[in-house]
Amino acid sequence: MPHLTRRRFNTLLVAGAAIAAVGVPAAHASEPKKIVFLVNGNLGDKSYFDLGALGMNQIKAKYGDAVETKVIEMGTDQTKWLATFQDASEGDWDVIVGCTFEISDIMVEIAPQYPDKTYILIDGVVPFDEGKFGNVYSVTFKQNEGSYLAGILAAGLIADGTIPADWGKSIGFLGGMDIPVINDFLVGYIEGARSVTPDIKVAIAYAGSFNDAAKGKELALAQYRGGTAIGFNVAGLTGLGQLAAAKEAGRLALGVNSDQEAIFKDSDPEMASKVASSMLKKVDVTLLRAFDLYIAGTLPVGQTESIGLKEDAVGLVETGNMATLAKDPLKARIAAAKAGIVDGSITVSSGFVVSQADLNTLRDSVRP
Amino acid sequence: MIRFEHVSKTYPNGTVALSDVGFSVAAGTIHAICGENGAGKSTLMKILSGLELPSAGSISINGEPVRPDSPRAAAALGIGMVHQHFSLIGSLTVTENILLGQEPRRGPFVDRAKARARVLDLAARYSLDVDPDAKLATLSVAAQQKVEILKALSRDTRILILDEPTAVLSPPETEELFRRLVALRESGLTILFISHKLKEVRALAQQVTTLRAGRVSGDAPMSAISDDEIARLVMGEAGTSAIVRPEPQSAEARITVRGLTLRARDANDRLDAIDLAIRPGEILGIAGVDGSGQRGLVKVLTGACQPDAGMIAWDGKSVAGANTGALRRRGLAHLPADRFRDGGSRRLTLTENALAGAHRNYRFGPLLKPRAMIETTRGIIDRFAVRCPGPLAPLGALSGGNAQKIIAAREFGSNPRFLIVDQPTRGIDVAAANFIQDQIVALARSGCAVLLLSADLDELLRLSTRIVVLYAGRIVASLPNDPELTPARLGPFMLGLEVAA
Amino acid sequence: MIDLLGLVPAILRVSTPLILAGLGVHVSSRAGVLNIGIEGMMLAGALAGVVISALTQNAWLGLVAALLAGAVLAALLSVAIHLLRADLVLSGIALNMAALAGTTLALFALTGDKGISSSLPSLTLPMVRLPLIDDIPILGPLLSGHNVLTYAGLLAVPLVAILVNRTPLGLAMRAVGENPEAAAATGVPVLRVQVTALLISGLFAGAAGAFLSMGYVSWFSQNMTAGRGFIALAADVMGFGYAWGTMAAALLLGTTEAITLSLQGFGVPSELLQAIPYLVPVLAMVIHARRRKRREAH
């Protein structure tokens, strides 16, 4: 598969450049450090499980024989997760990585039992104030900040006339499920869009599934039919259906987590051309960074880091279609918003803390 | 023409069905094969018709050794079989059933017009009239049998096997069938005829072969053998029981039926203003060609469905709206016509089949008492002389006659006040049939009211106190069973040619 | 609110895989084999279509491969139930497990990715513009311009009805499905009829899968059938043994789904909307069963 090989090769090149820039840490110890990533699901989600695995590859690429890496898929049966964490903790792994909120409770149970292990928890937290979790490093993403930029882009493309008026005036949001982490994207997205057009309308749909691309396409088509000019998908493999819908309806889409334009650039250039941009959630970068800190002995264990635009952990793809599609004033506006968020002059609400009632009010207020 | 030589059949589970069977069948004759249930008749015919392969031995036709390994191969040899349990498909039409697997085609499709014409042609050739477009499930049993015979004849058949063909027929239908068979023989067909009924064998066959426990026990031209000899060869020693007509023990009817009407979807089940009275100690016989309303009558009397009009009373009190459970609690017992469909379950054990319904009498607290249940069943097995591996064997392991005994034991053992027996001895051997008939009479003598439905007129005439003839859902005759009453007297009523007041 | 002009194509799109798979279930059911493995067969078809169309750069070869993949899995099911005489339901469940694992493995082996085939330049099956009809206002856009498999699915309904009712094979299938012992005694080759029906079922499943990966979207993704095979099983049961009934049931299911999808964003909680497509068929069945019961009572 020539396309893929090329892409992977590029990834390797990037990783290689990173190594050259940072410099391989001097032969650290004779024993390789062992890191394992326990996936509470299956790979192939094109979202942070895959990005996490990519991060593991980058770690391997960077440290070579100085590390031993492994990715274990635990599947979707939740009762097996704790057992797997326990197994890994009993083994000779030095660093154990888990992600999503669901793993938090498991970390709570496991980490205190194995104080000599280091745990990295992505997108979840443990109650550090209890003082039992000196070996856990937790990191959460401010995806609302990245989504804020996505909202500006979507609303901006309509407002400045880049998008023809006859496409419609509303923007779309396609979520996998009506759950907090998805709504964190939604809240930031709406706020960003409102900062451009205060009375912007947002068509919101939840698919109830993360692997049903056909359903995702159908939902997106319904939105496009209803006058949505550009939609934002946060629904894993279901969400990719939105890209197919954008191609069919001749509208625009926004990707999530990874660069969705790049996913289809080789296999379906026409569809890729409909991806205005993607909001990135750089799990790979974060994981690599955490491991760097771990090797350097400066990983801030025992606390939560919440990282966002400031740490470059989330962001918007600004190359590709975005570079040509967005006009300069819009780009400037996005850059300004980014700066504002980084310096704290703009704060974006979080979907984690809003109550269901407030969320409903918010959703009702933007309904087309 | 057909020669069986040293044919044996042992099933994988070790059961020996046939051993060293050898005899010949002459071309152009009707050859009867007699034997008790489980004697091996059906297995032998299954081997001939390609449904099973022999374990040893050989068959030759016209001197050519043959070994049909499928019904198709048998058909190619000119062998057709009419099964006792028809191999017909209810939702297909008569034409589709007859020509299944050998349909005339037009391109990729069935040529319906040609198929229909072929069936009509076939029917005309053998004088067996059928409606080619009727859906099979809507036909009476006799009509279905015609279809089954036509199907067997449809493939250039030279050898026709009939397995108990008269079990489901009324006397006029039987007579008609016999006329057809004789005509078929005259047209050159060889017919193998399996039957329990000596009278029929006598009337039809030129040669008889008797089987006993998987072996040939006799083989003789009909002219050279007496009925008694055949009976002895078939079952060792057993005579036919004498005529019994139990007397009613009270003038008061136990069961009264007035103006009973049922408008069922199936025309064969419909009832039209039926009046009946059955007294304690009396056996009321119901005669009629199949599909004259017998099934509907049984359904209504057993509470399986409610009548559209009319009333049923027990001891003078109406039981309107009572379902089967309620009637059974009042003392209803019912030996159904289809022993495996309604009478029991092949998968359950003999004990479970024998005590189902009465099982609540074997309780200790919330639990059943399995040991007591098994003991009771052992008693039944002994008393009814049931041949079986043991009380925990599944009912499906038993031959038809033995299974019928278990089911009869259950129904008769409930000390019933009203007993409905529907074809109690159909398809079972003479010894078992006599035993069951004796039990029915004994129950009547003990004061039970009995309703007997049977296609076997001999049985009706031997057991019944009175006989009621049904035709098209109506009572056309109600006759005391005196010596003048004969099948010939009943025939016209059954065919609806005559109506008595 | 809901524009009907947009809804009709949506209904057809949502219903197409259900009609195709439903017909597949229908054919095998008529021959007495409940094809629980339809979901797995669809998945295999979806993957095979993508892979072969990418390799050959010919969408039609991809479709053929999808049909064959469905049939190959059907053959495997037949080996399990006929040759090994394993339990029918369990074999179906096992086939679905195996297909999910197998397609993921195959995808990984081919692309290095477990989730999606986006690195394969696979093709899609064409939309068909019906000449003449296309030019009619309103009706044109409704009836014309659908995926070739949508038309194939609709066209297959009478063909299947004819197959089942008018051909020797169909007659044999019905006989075997209703009473295998009687059919065998008549000389109908029961095994061959069931295997043939199952293979046809597999072909339909493969087509349904191909519609998902080469019609709906242009890629294969893990477990992309998302339970449509089970819905197709339901459609067949709701069709009461008729090809037309199966189609009607599939359209009912598809219509409910399409309408609830369009209703999203009107303030009804999404979970409740998602429940509706599963409640409507139950309701429809109850109404039908009640009417039938009442009719039979008379």
Add this chain to the structure above:
Amino acid sequence: MIRNALAETALTLAIVFVVVALVLVPLAMTQADPVGVVTTFLFGPFKSIRHIGNIIELATPSMFCGLAVALILRAGMFNLGVEGAFFLGGLGTVAAALILPLPGPWLAPAALLAGAVIGSSVCVVPGVLRARYGASELVSSLMLNFAALFIGLYVLNVWLRDPAAGAMVSFKIPADARLPRLIEGTRIHIGVLLALAACGLGALYLFRTAGGFESRIAGANPSFAAHLGLDVARIGLRAQILGGLIAAFGGGIEMLGLYQRFSWQALPGNGWTGVTVAILARDHPALVIPAALFLGWLQVGGDLVARNFDIPNEAVGLMQALLLVTVTAAALTRNPRLLRAFGARSPGAAR
């Protein structure tokens, strides 16, 4: 009889070994330690108390669901609602544990009872529709599973969701309501004893009580049951209610035994496993226990191989599917010649 049963078991085990040899060995040859792969799969699950514990944890819900399916199938019904009942039972139990103001020792039993009643509705509704209108319970239960899922998620989202948690999960289950653990170093909880007891009682019910007997009559031959005057519709409904209660109870046990919060976002799949278990057990409640343990072993062994070697868990999944087919393959397990080779007397002799 016992001799034949032993031969059957031995033959089944032999089939398992042969399939493992045929599939796993070639896979293992790609690894540095092929012997390790095979022994890990076969014996790894028994090497530590924790992994034995894992088998039992997995088998516990399978026993409840398998028992529920077995009781329903025995009554001649085909209800797939066990999956939804298990899900809703778990949700209902958690909801009750969160809402009921009961003192410690009463909380778990009360919550389980409430969960069982709520969850059983997924089986009961199709049962009622079947009994009253003759609507196919296969289809309605299949559909209602998904309806129950989404309605359950709605309830979770609106009433039970912990806003402090960053995902759609319920509030934490009160410590009082959680089931006590039995063996140190494992998560085996009291639920397994309840599951074993339920299977035992299920066998007792089916084979030693009047109700169970009537249920088997109706399942074996409905016309026969009608002939006896039994109310087939009511018997079927009774089985659906019983099966629904057991499955939903199992869902509650699973929640209170292994989870801290309700966090299922999709149907957990235990009901489907229950169908598999029931078929493996030939619908016999007592055999549900070994069948569930067998599946648990298959899972844990497969997980261990996937985790410790470079073999994708999908490959293991393929082998598990093959095992499921072959251990129910009558052509193998009922083959008289093979059975005799494993010491069975000819079945004919048993007569």
